[in-house]
Amino acid sequence: MTSTRPRSEPIVGRAPVDLEDSPLERENLRRRVSEALDRFLYRQDGRLASVAPEVGVLVGALRDLLCGGKRLRPAFGYWAWRGAGMPDDDRMVTAAAALELFQASAIIHDDVMDRSDTRRGLPAVHRRFGELHRAAGWRSDGEAFGTGAAILVGDLCLGWSDEMFFGSGLAADRLARARTVFDQMRTELMGGQYLDLLEQALGGGSVARSRRVIQYKSARYSVLRPLQLGVALAGAGRRLREAYDAYGLALGEAFQLRDDVLGVFGDPAETGKPAGDDLREGKRTVLVALATQRGTPVQAGVVDRLLGDPALDLAGVELLREVLVDTGALAEVERMIAAGTEQALAALDTVEVAAPAGGVLRELAAAATARRF
Amino acid sequence: MTSTRPRSEPIVGRAPVDLEDSPLERENLRRRVSEALDRFLYRQDGRLASVAPEVGVLVGALRDLLCGGKRLRPAFGYWAWRGAGMPDDDRMVTAAAALELFQASAIIHDDVMDRSDTRRGLPAVHRRFGELHRAAGWRSDGEAFGTGAAILVGDLCLGWSDEMFFGSGLAADRLARARTVFDQMRTELMGGQYLDLLEQALGGGSVARSRRVIQYKSARYSVLRPLQLGVALAGAGRRLREAYDAYGLALGEAFQLRDDVLGVFGDPAETGKPAGDDLREGKRTVLVALATQRGTPVQAGVVDRLLGDPALDLAGVELLREVLVDTGALAEVERMIAAGTEQALAALDTVEVAAPAGGVLRELAAAATARRF
Numbered sequence: 001m002t003s004t005r006p007r008s009e010p011i012v013g014r015a016p017v018d019l020e021d022s023p024l025e026r027e028n029l030r031r032r033v034s035e036a037l038d039r040f041l042y043r044q045d046g047r048l049a050s051v052a053p054e055v056g057v058l059v060g061a062l063r064d065l066l067c068g069g070k071r072l073r074p075a076f077g078y079w080a081w082r083g084a085g086m087p088d089d090d091r092m093v094t095a096a097a098a099l100e101l102f103q104a105s106a107i108i109h110d111d112v113m114d115r116s117d118t119r120r121g122l123p124a125v126h127r128r129f130g131e132l133h134r135a136a137g138w139r140s141d142g143e144a145f146g147t148g149a150a151i152l153v154g155d156l157c158l159g160w161s162d163e164m165f166f167g168s169g170l171a172a173d174r175l176a177r178a179r180t181v182f183d184q185m186r187t188e189l190m191g192g193q194y195l196d197l198l199e200q201a202l203g204g205g206s207v208a209r210s211r212r213v214i215q216y217k218s219a220r221y222s223v224l225r226p227l228q229l230g231v232a233l234a235g236a237g238r239r240l241r242e243a244y245d246a247y248g249l250a251l252g253e254a255f256q257l258r259d260d261v262l263g264v265f266g267d268p269a270e271t272g273k274p275a276g277d278d279l280r281e282g283k284r285t286v287l288v289a290l291a292t293q294r295g296t297p298v299q300a301g302v303v304d305r306l307l308g309d310p311a312l313d314l315a316g317v318e319l320l321r322e323v324l325v326d327t328g329a330l331a332e333v334e335r336m337i338a339a340g341t342e343q344a345l346a347a348l349d350t351v352e353v354a355a356p357a358g359g360v361l362r363e364l365a366a367a368a369t370a371r372r373f
Numbered sequence: 374m375t376s377t378r379p380r381s382e383p384i385v386g387r388a389p390v391d392l393e394d395s396p397l398e399r400e401n402l403r404r405r406v407s408e409a410l411d412r413f414l415y416r417q418d419g420r421l422a423s424v425a426p427e428v429g430v431l432v433g434a435l436r437d438l439l440c441g442g443k444r445l446r447p448a449f450g451y452w453a454w455r456g457a458g459m460p461d462d463d464r465m466v467t468a469a470a471a472l473e474l475f476q477a478s479a480i481i482h483d484d485v486m487d488r489s490d491t492r493r494g495l496p497a498v499h500r501r502f503g504e505l506h507r508a509a510g511w512r513s514d515g516e517a518f519g520t521g522a523a524i525l526v527g528d529l530c531l532g533w534s535d536e537m538f539f540g541s542g543l544a545a546d547r548l549a550r551a552r553t554v555f556d557q558m559r560t561e562l563m564g565g566q567y568l569d570l571l572e573q574a575l576g577g578g579s580v581a582r583s584r585r586v587i588q589y590k591s592a593r594y595s596v597l598r599p600l601q602l603g604v605a606l607a608g609a610g611r612r613l614r615e616a617y618d619a620y621g622l623a624l625g626e627a628f629q630l631r632d633d634v635l636g637v638f639g640d641p642a643e644t645g646k647p648a649g650d651d652l653r654e655g656k657r658t659v660l661v662a663l664a665t666q667r668g669t670p671v672q673a674g675v676v677d678r679l680l681g682d683p684a685l686d687l688a689g690v691e692l693l694r695e696v697l698v699d700t701g702a703l704a705e706v707e708r709m710i711a712a713g714t715e716q717a718l719a720a721l722d723t724v725e726v727a728a729p730a731g732g733v734l735r736e737l738a739a740a741a742t743a744r745r746f
Contacts, residue, residue, distance in 0.1 A: 044560060051564035051589050054571055058563070109528065113521035138574035140655075140681070148486035148570045151524060152563045155482065158528060159559035162535050167552070172545050179540070186532035187417060190525045191424035194431055197521045201511035216424050282513075308513070 025360055026367075029078055029093070030071045036090075036097040037066055040164050044156075057132070058153050061125050065104055068120030068272065073099035073226045075364055080230025080244055083357030091169040095178075095233065098165035099226055105157035106189060106221070112150050113197065114281050121272035126150035158186075170233060178232040185225040192216025199284045200308075210289040211253065218259070219252030223368070239351050246347035247361070254340030255368040257333050260285040264321060265330070276317030282308025286336070290329035299323045341369045398733055399740075402451055402466070403444045409463075409470040410439055413537050417529075430505070431526050434498050438477055441493030441645065446472035446599045448737055453603025453617055456730030464542040468551075468606065471538035472599055478530035479562060479594070485523050486570065487654050494645035499523035531559075543606060551605040558598040565589025572657045573681075583662040584626070591632070592625030596741070612724050619720035620734070627713030628741040630706050633658040637694060638703070649690030655681020659709070663702035672696045714742045 041059055048055040074096035081092050110116075111124040118124060123131065130146030138145070165182060166175055196213050199205055227244040262271050263278030264287060271277075278285070288307060292300050302323050306316050324330050344365050348358060414432055421428040447469035454465050483489075484497040491497060496504065503519030511518070538555060539548055569586050572578050600617040635644050636651035637660060644650075651658070661680060665673050675696050679689050697703050717738050721731065 047557065047560050048564045051561050052568055052585065055564040055567050058567055105528075109524050113517070113524060115517070133574060136574075139576040140574060144486070144488070145570060145574050147520075149567060151482050151486060151527075152567050152570075154524075155478075155527075155531060156560065156563045158531055159535075159556070159563070162532075163552075163556045163559075166539075167556070172549070176545070179536075183532070183536045183540075184420065186536075187420050187529065188424050190431070190529045190532070191421045191428040194428050194522060194525050195425055197518060197525075198427055201506060201509075201513060201518050203512040212425065 023363070025356055026075065026363070029075055032090075032093045033071045033074045033097040033100065034066075036094045036164075037100060040094075040097070040101075040160070041066075044160060058149070058156060061128050061149075062104060062153055062157065064122060065108070065120065065125060066100060068122065069100050069103070071097075071100065072364070072368060073103055073222055075360075076223055076226035076248070077230040079357045079360045079364065080227040081234045082230075083244075083353040083361060084231055084234035084236035084240055085354040086234045089170075092230075092233065095165050095168035095170055096226070096230070098161045098163075098168070099229075101157045101164060102161035102185070102221070105154045105161060106193070108150055108154035108157065110193065112147055112154070113193070116273075116277070116281065118273050118277065124150070125153050165229075174233045174235065177235060178229050181225055181228045181232050185221050185229075188216050189221045192218070192220075196284075200282060204284050204292060204304075205289065207286055207289045207293060210284055210286040213284070214253055214256045214260075214286065218256040219249070222255055223252035224248030240353070243347050243351040243353075246350075247344045247365070250340045250347065251344035251365050251368060254337045254344065257286060257337045257340070258369045260287050261330065261333055261337075264324060275314070276312060276320070279307060279317055279320050280310055280312045287324055287329050287333050290332050291324050291327040294327045294329060294332075295323060299327055337369050341365055396736070398729055399448065399736070402448055405463075405466045406444045406447045406470040406473065407439075409467045409537075410473060413467075413470070413474075413533070414439075417533060431522070431529060434501050434522075435477060435526055435530065437495060438481070438493065438498060439473060441495065442473050442476070444470075444473065445737070445741060446476055446595055448733075449596055449599035449621070450603040452730045452733045452737065453600040454607045455603075456617075456726040456734060457604055457607035457609035457613055458727040459607045462543075465603075465606065468538050468541035468543055469599070469603070471534045471536075471541070472602075474530045474537060475534035475558070475594070478527045478534060479566070481523055481527035481530065483566065485520055485527070486566070489646075489650070489654065491646050491650065494642075497523070498526050538602075547606045547608065550608060551602050554598055554601045554605055558594050558602075561589050562594045565591070565593075569657075573655060577657050577665060577677075578662065580659055580662045580666060583657055583659040586657070587626055587629045587633075587659065591629040592622070595628055596625035597621035613726070616720050616724040616726075619723075620717045620738070623713045623720065624717035624738050624741060627710045627717065630659060630710045630713070631742045633660050634703065634706055634710075637697060648687065649685060649693070652680060652690055652693050653683055653685045660697055660702050660706050663705050664697050664700040667702060667705075668696060668700040672700055710742050714738055 041063055045056055045059045048059060074093075077096035077099055078092055081096075082088070086092070107119060108125045111119055112126050116124050117127055122128075126146040126149070128146070129149035130142045133142035133145040162182070165178075168175075192213060192215070196217050199209060199213055224245065225248075227248045228241070231241050231244055260278070260283070263273070263283065263285070264276065268275050288303060292303055295303065302319060306312060306320050309316065312320075345362060348361060353361065414436055418429055418432045421432060447466075450469035450472055451465055454469075455461070459465070480492060481498045484492055485499050489497050490500055495501075499519040499522070501519070502522035503515045506515035506518040535555070538551075541548075565586060565588070569590050572582060572586055597618065600621045601614070604614050604617055633651070633656070636646070636656065636658070637649065641648050661676060665676055668676065675692060679685060679693050682689065718735060721734060726734065
C-alpha cells in the first residue's frame with residue numbers, strides 16, 4: 001500500500017482480476033508484514049535482554065527463520081479483511097503478521113519432532129543451537145542443548161503470536177470476535193501434528209487418513225483460519241464468510257498437496273531443503289498413500305523399503321520418484337490440486353469481494369498452488 | 374468458598390491471621406480450581422475429538438498431570454484479587470486456574486529438555502507416550518514419538534492457558550490491564566529456561582548466576598506474576614501493588630530455594646521424584662553453587678565428579694548430600710529461605726489487605742517455603 005492510495009477501498013461488486021495491480025499489492029503487504037515483525041521482535045529483544053543479555057540469541061535465530069517466510073498466511077488474513085470492504089489499516093497488518101509467528105512456532109517444533117536438518121535453506125533452529133554448543137565447546141550433550149533451545153524458541157513464538165495479534169491495537173470488539181477462531185486454530189494444529197506423528201508410527205495409512213492429516217496439520221491454519229480471522233475482525237456477513245470458507249477449505253488442501261509434490265520433486269533452491277528430504281523423513285503424504293494403494297506388490301515393496309530411510313541416496317530418491325510417477329499417484333495429486341484450485345476460485349465467484357482483494361485472492365490461489373512466489 | 378459465605382468481603386484494615394478459617398479457604402479454592410480445569414478440558418476434549426478420536430489421548434495425559442498440582446499459582450492470583458477488596462467470583466477462579474495450565478506447559482517441556490523420567494510421582498508426559506508407543510508395538514522410534522507428543526501437549530497447554538485466562542468472562546477492561554503482565558510472564562519464563570540450559574552447558578556458575586536462573590525460571594511466574602495478574606484484574610492502587618511485589622519477589626525465591634533443597638534432601642513420597650534425581654540431572658542450584666564456592670578442593674572435586682552423573686547411585690547421592698551439609702551450603706540456603714519468608718511477611722504488614730486474603734497470603738508464604746501441602 002503506498003501512501004498515495006486512499007485508505008478506504010469502495011466495494012465495487014464482482015471483483016475483476018487486476019493483474020497489473022495485485023503483484024505490487026502483494027509485494028507491498030509482504031514488506032509491511034516484515035516491518036511489523038521487525039518492530040515486534042525489537043521490543044521482545046529488549047524484554048529478553050532484561051532477563052539476561054545471553055538470551056538475545058533466541059531472537060536472532062528466529063529473525064533469520066522469519067526472513068525466509070512467504071507471508072502467505074498474513075496475506076490471506078489481510079485480504080479477507082479488505083475483501084469485506086474494510087480500509088487498509090496498519091493494525092490489521094500487525095494482526096495478520098502474527099500468523100507468521102504462529103507458523104514459525106509450528107515449524108520449529110515440527111523440525112525438532114521430525115529431526116529435520118534444514119528449513120528455508122538454513123540449518124533448522126535446533127541444529128543452529130546444537131552448532132552454537134559445539135563451536136563454544138560447552139559441556140554435556142550438544143544435541144540436547146539444541147533441542148531444548150528450539151523448544152523454547154517455538155514456545156516464545158507461540159506466545160508472541162497471541163501477544164502480537166491481540167496487541168495489534170484493533171478494537172476490542174473486533175478482537176473478541178476473532179478469539180474463537182484463533183483458539184480453534186491453535187488446538188486443531190496441535191491435534192493435526194499429533195495425528196501426523198501417529199501416522200508415521202502406524203506406518204502409512206489410507207488416502208483418506210493422509211488427507212485428514214493435511215487438513216489439520218497444515219491446510220486449515222494456512223488458508224481457512226487466516227481468512228476466518230480476517231473476516232471475523234472485519235465483522236462481515238454470512239454470505240462472504242461462507243464463500244471464504246469454501247475457498248479456504250479447497251485451496252488449503254491444494255496448497256498442501258502442492259507442498260508435498262515439491263517436497264519430492266521440487267528444486268532444492270526453491271524448497272530450501274535437500275532433494276528427497278521428505279522421502280528420507282518418511283513423510284506419509286497423499287502422494288505416498290496413492291502410490292501404495294495403486295501400486296503393484298513390487299512397487300509397494302519399494303515404498304515400504306525405501307521411504308523413511310535416513311541414509312536414502314539420490315538413486316533411492318530417483319527410484320521412489322519413479323514409483324510415484326508410474327503408479328499414477330503424481331498425476332492424481334496434480335488433478336486434485338487443479339480441482340481444488342478451481343473449486344476455490346469458483347467459490348469466490350459466488351460473492352462480491354471488494355477490490356482489489358478479489359483479484360489478489362485469485363492470484364494468491366494460483367501462487368499458493370504453483371509455488372511461484 | 375461455601376455458598377453461605379457472602380460474595381463480597383469488606384476491607385477490615387490490617388488483616389488478622391485467621392488460622393481457623395484459611396486452611397478451609399485454601400482447600401475450597403483448590404477444589405474450585407480443579408473443577409474449572411475439568412470443565413475447560415472437557416470442552417477441549419470435544420474440540421480435539423472433532424479433529425480425530427485418536428487425539429483425545431493428549432487430554433488424558435494432561436488430566437493426570439494436573440491432578441497432582443498444588444494450585445499454588447492460582448492461589449496467589451486469586452488471593453491477590455481478594456486482598457484488593459474484590460468479591461469472590463467464579464470468573465476470577467477460572468482466570469487463576471489458567472495458571473495451572475501455564476505451569477503444566479512449562480514442566481512438560483522442561484521434562485523433555487532435562488530428559489526427566491518422573492513428575493509428580495508419575496512417568497513424565499514424554500515417557501508416558503514413549504510407553505504407549507512401545508506397548509502398541511508401533512514402528513520407528515518410540516522415544517522420538519514420546520518427545521513429539523510431549524512437545525504437543527505442552528504447546529496445547531501454553532495456548533490453553535491464554536484461552537482460559539482471557540476467556541474467563543472477566544470484563545474486557547480488567548483483562549486488558551492484565552495483558553502486559555501475562556505477556557511478560559511468558560517471555561521471561563522462556564528466557565529463564567534458556568538461561569538454565571546455558572548454565573548446565575557452561576557447567577556451573579556463581580551463586581549470583583544461579584539466583585538469576587531461579588528468578589526467571591521459577592520464582593517470578595510462581596508468585597510475583599500471579600499476584601500481579603490478580604491485582605491488575607482487580608485494578609488496585611499503587612501501595613498494594615508495591616507490597617505484593619515485595620512479598621512476591623522475596624517469597625518466590627524462598628519457594629524455589631525450598632524446592633531445590635527438597636530436590637536433594639526431600640522424601641520421594643513428597644517430591645514425587647526418586648531420591649537424588651536433581652543431582653543425577655545435574656541441576657545447577659544455589660545449593661550447589663554455594664558448595665562449590667565454599668568447599669575445599671576435595672569437596673569441589675566431589676561435586677564436579679558426581680553431579681550430573683545419570684548413573685549416580687544412592688551412595689553417590691549420600692556423598693553429595695554430605696558435601697552440601699559440610700560446606701555449610703545447606704545451612705546458608707535455609708537462612709536465605711527464612712530471610713526471604715520474613716521479608717515477604719513484613720511486606721504484607723505495610724498495607725491493608727482485605728480479609729480473609731491477608732491471612733491466607735501469610736499462610737501461603739509458610740506453606741510455600743515449608744512445602745507442607
